[in-house]
Structure formats: C-alpha cells, structure tokens
Amino acid sequence: xxIMVVGGAGYIGSHMVKMLLxxxxxxxxxxxxxxxxxxxxxxxxxxxxDLCSRAALDACFVAHRPDAVMHFASFIQVGESVxxxxxxxxxxxxxxxxxxxxxxxxxxxxxxxSSTAAIFGEPQYVPIDELHPTNPLxxxxxxxxxxxxxxxxxxHAFGLKYVCLRYFNAAGADPxxxxxxxxxxxxxxxxxxxxxxxGRLPHxxxxxxxxxxxxxxxxxxxxxIVDLCxxxxxxxxxLVQNEQSSHFxxxxxxxxxVQQVIDAAERVTGSKIKVLxxxxxxxxxxxxxxxxxxARLALGWTPRYADLETIIGDAWRWERKMLDKAD
Numbered sequence: 361x362x363i364m365v366v367g368g369a370g371y372i373g374s375h376m377v378k379m380l381l382x383x384x385x386x387x388x389x390x391x392x393x394x395x396x397x398x399x400x401x402x403x404x405x406x407x408x409x410d411l412c413s414r415a416a417l418d419a420c421f422v423a424h425r426p427d428a429v430m431h432f433a434s435f436i437q438v439g440e441s442v443x444x445x446x447x448x449x450x451x452x453x454x455x456x457x458x459x460x461x462x463x464x465x466x467x468x469x470x471x472x473x474s475s476t477a478a479i480f481g482e483p484q485y486v487p488i489d490e491l492h493p494t495n496p497l498x499x500x501x502x503x504x505x506x507x508x509x510x511x512x513x514x515x516h517a518f519g520l521k522y523v524c525l526r527y528f529n530a531a532g533a534d535p536x537x538x539x540x541x542x543x544x545x546x547x548x549x550x551x552x553x554x555x556x557x558x559g560r561l562p563h564x565x566x567x568x569x570x571x572x573x574x575x576x577x578x579x580x581x582x583x584x585i586v587d588l589c590x591x592x593x594x595x596x597x598x599l600v601q602n603e604q605s606s607h608f609x610x611x612x613x614x615x616x617x618v619q620q621v622i623d624a625a626e627r628v629t630g631s632k633i634k635v636l637x638x639x640x641x642x643x644x645x646x647x648x649x650x651x652x653x654x655a656r657l658a659l660g661w662t663p664r665y666a667d668l669e670t671i672i673g674d675a676w677r678w679e680r681k682m683l684d685k686a687d
Contacts, residue, residue, distance in 0.1 A: 361600070362386040364426035364468075366411065366459060367433030369396025371541050372474065372585065375534055376430060378402050379589045388424040390417075391433070397542060411455035414462060421466035428470035428596060429463055431456065434504065437547055438478065438643075441500035452503035457510060464518045470599050471511070471522040472592055477609065477648060479505040479526065486615075487581075487651035490526075490607050497643055508607070521605050523595040528581040528611035528650045530588050532671040533678035540678025541585075550582070550672060553622060554679040557629040564633065566618055568640035577618035579647040581611035584665035584674070594659040608659070611650025612666045621668065628672045 363380050367373040368389030373396065380387050387404030390411075398406070405424060409416035411433055434452045435441070441448040456473075463471065478501030479494045496502045514520040531550045533540030541551045555561040569576040591610050599605075616624075626633055655661045665671060 361427040362388065362424065363596070364388050364390055364420065364424065364429045366390045366429060366431045367396065367474075369393055369398060369401050370432055371543065372530055372588065373430075373432035374400035374402070374539050375585050376432065376589045376592055377404060378534065378539060379586070379593055380404075383593060388420065388426060390420055395435075395543070400539060400542070402538065411451070411459055414458055417459060417462040418465070421462055421468065426468055428472065428600065429459065429468060430472040430474075430592065430596070431459065432474045434474065436476075436500065438498050438500045439547075441498050441503070445499035448499045448503045452500070453506045453510075456507050460510070460514055460520065464514070464520065469519060469521055470596070471520060472596055472599070473507060473511065473522060473524045475508060475524040475526045475607075476501060476504045477526050477528045477611075477650065479508065482645055483648060486647045487613060487649040488609060489651035490609055490654055511605070515605055521599055521603050523599050523605065524607045525592060525595060526607065526609045526650075527588065528583060528609070528648060530585055531582040531675065532584040532586070532665065533674045534586065535674050537677050537681060540675065540681070542682075549580070549618065549621060550625070550675050551679065553625045553633060554629065554672070554676055556633045557625055557631040557676070558679050558683045560679075560683060562634065563636050564622070565636045565638045566622075567638050567644065569637060570640070571646040573617055573646055575617050575619045578644055579615035579617045579649065581613065581615050581649045582621075582668065582671055583611050583663065584671050587663040587665055590664070591655055591659060591661045594661050598659060606658070608655040609650045609652055610655060611652050612663055613650055613652050614666065615647055615649040616668050621672070624668045625672050625676075628669055628676050
C-alpha cells in the first residue's frame, strides 16, 4: 500500500515511517517541521505542508494518491494545553477535521489515529481497558476525545473506517540507533533522566513521593516505541482487510514507578543521577496502567521490548548520540 504519514518527522511518526518502509509499503510523509526533523524521515517521499492548508492537503492527495492515512501530528504537552487551549483545539481537532475532509474528497477511506490515555482522565480502576469511562481533564485529552467522537460520525456519514490507538507512555528508541526522541522542550521522564545521566541536565525532579504506590512515586505504563509502531502496522493491515473500525489501548500492562525508572537508568548508564524532590503536580494520578488485552487478542500484538532496562538501554544509546552531536 501507499501510506500517508502525517507528522512523520516527529518521534513516533519517524519510527512508523521506518517500519512501514521495512514492510515494503510506499510512504509519503506530510509534516510542517514545527516539531519534527527532516533528517528523521529515513525514506519515501516528503511533503512539507501544514494540516491547516486544504490546498496543501489536496495537492498531496492528488500527487501521491495514498491508500491510507496515519495521523501523528498532534501537539502533546498537557501543561501547555491548559495555558493555550486555542492552540490545541485548532491543531489537534480543527486541523484533523481538515485532514478528514480532504480524505473524503479524495476517496481515501482508511485512517489510523494516534490517540491517548488522557481521554480517560482520573482512572476509576486500573488497569484501564477500552470500556473505562472517558472524562478528559485537560484540553489535550479533550481535543483527542473530540476527534474520536468525530470519527464515529464520519464513519456513519461517509463510510470512513478508522482505528484509534490510545497510548499510555511511549518510550525508548529504535534499537539501530538511527532514530530516537528529540522533543524540544523535552517533558517525558525517561529522556529527562538520561539527560541528567549524560550531564546535559544537572538533575531531574520527582513530583511527589506520597502517592498510594509501593514507593510513593507515580506508576506509569511504558511502551517501547517499536512495539507501539508494530501495533499500528497490525491495526492498519486488519482495518484494510476487515473494514472494521475499532479502538485499542496500548501499553505493556505493567506499571513502573518513577523511582523504579530512576534506579533502572542508573543500572543501565552506570551513573548516579541527581534527584530533587518536589510537590505533587495537579492532576497526576497515582497509577496509569493499560489493559491491552483487546489489542493482544484482536491484533495478535505482543510487545517484544517490555523489559524496562531494554527500553532505557535503547533510549540511552540515542542520548549518547545526541550528546556526541552537541559536543
């Protein structure tokens, strides 16, 4: 197939492009490079364009005639979404509608959407399955949930078929060392810890040690970026074959606390990491862990890189590469 990867120059999108190419699909990446990097796109065609431009989208669909679209072009920072809801609703929701309208106009009917566990809000139970009530607590989560609701309406009206993949915590880097996480500013725990280990940061901060968890720090479900992309590829194949829209929660199903991640990073890097303790952040649940049994059963998906030290080891390889480039 020919796949259009929107946001394919970003962290998850670039890993997806690499996997699609390895699976012998044709790929066109559509990205405005506001948060991605051109050199992260390791093959296929590249179109620099913005989702807000219907003309740019139409031109891409006419020139490349994709069979399906994968969407990774959302803004993702929860705190920023609270300060700038306009930015998040415009890009994450309005721009996605623009993309969907272009797909309908050009008769492209298969869509894979990068969603988030933030649609669930404060968990009522853990692990979180697809039947968990949705109650997003911030504009980031709300913007993703709005897209999921719109997709159901687009299917009813236009026959669009879709899969929504709700991520918990994407982490790690391609084991080859060719790709990794390059957010600026970086807000994710594992790359921040590794920057402290490499000396690019003086320390990391732990926000709260009084949660109802075994060591008092928050527990999160980390999924290796390669396993995450593998689920997307399986979802795409099944969508095209079965024409059945669906939703899947993606995680390892095993949570690790912030302190466990720090301890594992010290073992992997051989470095002592300086930690400063801070107060809890508003809206941080004690535990966020996925029940991914639906994806395992329906897609035949099994995480290959579930071990925490493996996830950190691949991310550490990438961090050392970034450190060498900085020097």
